Amino acid sequence: MILALESSCDETAVALFSPERGIVAEWVHTQMALHERHGGVVPDLATREHLRHFPALIEAARERPEFAQVDTxxxxxxxxxxxxxxxxxxxxxxxxxxxRVPVWGVNHLRAHAFSPFIALHARCLGEFDEEFGKLLPHLGLVVSGGNTLLVEIDEERRLRVLSTTRDDAAGEALDKGAKLLGLGYPGGPLVEKLAREGDAAAYDFPRGLGGRRDNLEFSFSGLKTSLRYQLEKMSLGEVERRLADLCASYQQAVIDALLRKLESALAAKPSGASEQLAHGARAESLRRSAYRSIGLSGGVANNRLLRESVSSLAAKRGLPVMIAESRHSGDNAGMIGFAAWADTQGVDRTSRLALEVRPSMRAGD
Incomplete structure (x- = not known):
C-alpha cells in the first residue's frame, strides 16, 4: 500500500494506492478560488495553504482501514x-x-505521462502488465500550464523525452491569451467556454514552429504576440463583439500546433500498415518500433476539443488512445502513487532523509 502526497503547485493532495486494488482513496484540496483573486498562483499563499491543509488530508487517510497496510x-x-x-x-x-517505511521521490511530469494508464490498471488489475505491454511503445502528449512535451514509453517502460517547448507551454499560452482578452484566471477553461460559440477560422494565428518535419519542438510565444498585435488593431467594442471568434481562433491555433507535432512524431515511426505488410524479421522489427498507442495527459487534457482532436488522430492511425481521466489530469496524488509503482525506471529511492526537492526537475530525470 502506497501513501502518496502531491504539492507541486496549488493543489494539496493525498492518495492511497495498491497494486492489487488500484487507487483505494484520494483527497484533493484546490486553491483555485484563492489564486483567482490575484490573477494567478501566488507561491507564498500556495505554500501557506499546503501547510494548512495537509494535516486534515493525511488524517482522512489515517482513518481508512487500509492505512495500516502502508509500506511506502x-x-x-x-x-x-x-x-x-x-x-x-x-x-x-x-x-x-x-x-518506519521508505519514502520515494516521484517525478511529477513522468507521473503525468503514466497517468493515462490508471484507468487501464483499474480495469485489469492482475492482468495489467500484460495489457500494458500490448500498448508499448507508447507516444504521449503531456500538456499542462507549465509544461508541454512529447514522450515515448518503450517496451521496458523506459521513458524518453522527444521534445519540449522552447518558450511558453500550451496551458501558459492559453492563460496569457485569456489575460490579453480581459478574461479571468484560470484562463484556459474560460477561453474554451467562449470558443464554443465562435468561429475558429475567423482569425489566422500562427501554429508554432514550422520548418523540418523532424523538428518536434513546441513554441507558443509567437502566438501570444500575434494575438496582442491583432487586439491593437481593434477597438474595445469590436473586441467585445468578436470575443468568441478570437477565443475560438486562438484555441484552434494552440490545438493545431500540438496536433502537428504529434503527427510528426507518429510519422517518424513505422506505421501499423507497414507492419501488416511486412514478414519475418522485418515484421518483428517493425512490431517493436511502431507506436502501439497514443496518450494525452496534463491539465490542458481536460479541453474537450483537444481530447476529440487527439482521439480523431488516433482513430485515423488505427491506434488506441489513452486519455487521462479528468480527476487525474490536473495535480493529484493518485497519479503519484500509481507512478511510484508503474514507473519502474524513474522513481528516486534515495534514503528518505537524503531525498531532496528538485524544483527544476526534467521529465527525463
Whole structure:
C-alpha cells in the first residue's frame, strides 16, 4: 500500500494506492478560488495553504482501514514551486519516520505521462502488465500550464523525452491569451467556454514552429504576440463583439500546433500498415518500433476539443488512445502513487532523509 502526497503547485493532495486494488482513496484540496483573486498562483499563499491543509488530508487517510497496510510513502519531488514541494517532502519524511517505511521521490511530469494508464490498471488489475505491454511503445502528449512535451514509453517502460517547448507551454499560452482578452484566471477553461460559440477560422494565428518535419519542438510565444498585435488593431467594442471568434481562433491555433507535432512524431515511426505488410524479421522489427498507442495527459487534457482532436488522430492511425481521466489530469496524488509503482525506471529511492526537492526537475530525470 502506497501513501502518496502531491504539492507541486496549488493543489494539496493525498492518495492511497495498491497494486492489487488500484487507487483505494484520494483527497484533493484546490486553491483555485484563492489564486483567482490575484490573477494567478501566488507561491507564498500556495505554500501557506499546503501547510494548512495537509494535516486534515493525511488524517482522512489515517482513518481508512487500509492505512495500516502502508509500506511506502511516495511524494512529488519536482518539478514545481520549491517551497510547495518542500512542504510535501517534509510531510512525507515525517510520515516515513513515524511509520518506519521508505519514502520515494516521484517525478511529477513522468507521473503525468503514466497517468493515462490508471484507468487501464483499474480495469485489469492482475492482468495489467500484460495489457500494458500490448500498448508499448507508447507516444504521449503531456500538456499542462507549465509544461508541454512529447514522450515515448518503450517496451521496458523506459521513458524518453522527444521534445519540449522552447518558450511558453500550451496551458501558459492559453492563460496569457485569456489575460490579453480581459478574461479571468484560470484562463484556459474560460477561453474554451467562449470558443464554443465562435468561429475558429475567423482569425489566422500562427501554429508554432514550422520548418523540418523532424523538428518536434513546441513554441507558443509567437502566438501570444500575434494575438496582442491583432487586439491593437481593434477597438474595445469590436473586441467585445468578436470575443468568441478570437477565443475560438486562438484555441484552434494552440490545438493545431500540438496536433502537428504529434503527427510528426507518429510519422517518424513505422506505421501499423507497414507492419501488416511486412514478414519475418522485418515484421518483428517493425512490431517493436511502431507506436502501439497514443496518450494525452496534463491539465490542458481536460479541453474537450483537444481530447476529440487527439482521439480523431488516433482513430485515423488505427491506434488506441489513452486519455487521462479528468480527476487525474490536473495535480493529484493518485497519479503519484500509481507512478511510484508503474514507473519502474524513474522513481528516486534515495534514503528518505537524503531525498531532496528538485524544483527544476526534467521529465527525463
Amino acid at each position: 510513502v511516495a511524494v512529488t519531488q519536482g518539478p514545481g514551486l520549491a517551497a510547495c514541494l518542500a512542504v510535501g517532502l517534509a510531510s512525507a519524511k515525517a510520515l516515513g519516520l513515524a511509520l
